[in-house]
Amino acid sequence: MTLRVPGNQGNWWHFLAGAPAFLAFPMIWLRLRALFGERPSTAAGRRAIWILVGLSVCGTTLVELPFLLHLAGTSDWQRFAVLGLGFGVMIASGVLLFLRRRRIAPTRACIAGIDTAYLANMALVLVVYAGASGSFSSRSGWFVATVIVWPMALELLWIFARTLGQLQNQE
Numbered sequence: 001m002t003l004r005v006p007g008n009q010g011n012w013w014h015f016l017a018g019a020p021a022f023l024a025f026p027m028i029w030l031r032l033r034a035l036f037g038e039r040p041s042t043a044a045g046r047r048a049i050w051i052l053v054g055l056s057v058c059g060t061t062l063v064e065l066p067f068l069l070h071l072a073g074t075s076d077w078q079r080f081a082v083l084g085l086g087f088g089v090m091i092a093s094g095v096l097l098f099l100r101r102r103r104i105a106p107t108r109a110c111i112a113g114i115d116t117a118y119l120a121n122m123a124l125v126l127v128v129y130a131g132a133s134g135s136f137s138s139r140s141g142w143f144v145a146t147v148i149v150w151p152m153a154l155e156l157l158w159i160f161a162r163t164l165g166q167l168q169n170q171e
Helices: 011-036 042-068 076-099 104-131 138-169
Strands: none
Touching: 011 042, 042 076, 042 104, 076 104, 076 138, 104 138
């Protein structure tokens, strides 16, 4: 992530667009604790994760504001895709997390929160930079993000589908 973009093309925007990528670190920590720890997560650890998720969602929302206000200089299709995917992922996941908060394990809820924040931001990055010119090496981050997004989206769907299955079994 660089703060010096050629031509001064909105350094704050690029910083906010790239910041959620750092959610990979708490995500890895949470997964390692779940695999090797006696307790999957602590209350303080979950609180820290939710703070990071909240900051990431705020950052993604700030990055999407130029698209919302027609200031981004993109086509209508790109604008619709960025707003629909970014806000759609955040709203749908937030509603599902709220509705199923009593039926989802706290560690799974944290994973769903991290996945949501990451996917909302990556949707924006993938749509905006899909048509970027340059060599493969200069666009390697876009290709890596394309590979990473699918397992995370499937995991998020699996978490919510699993809670729906638990809800139906209880009834």
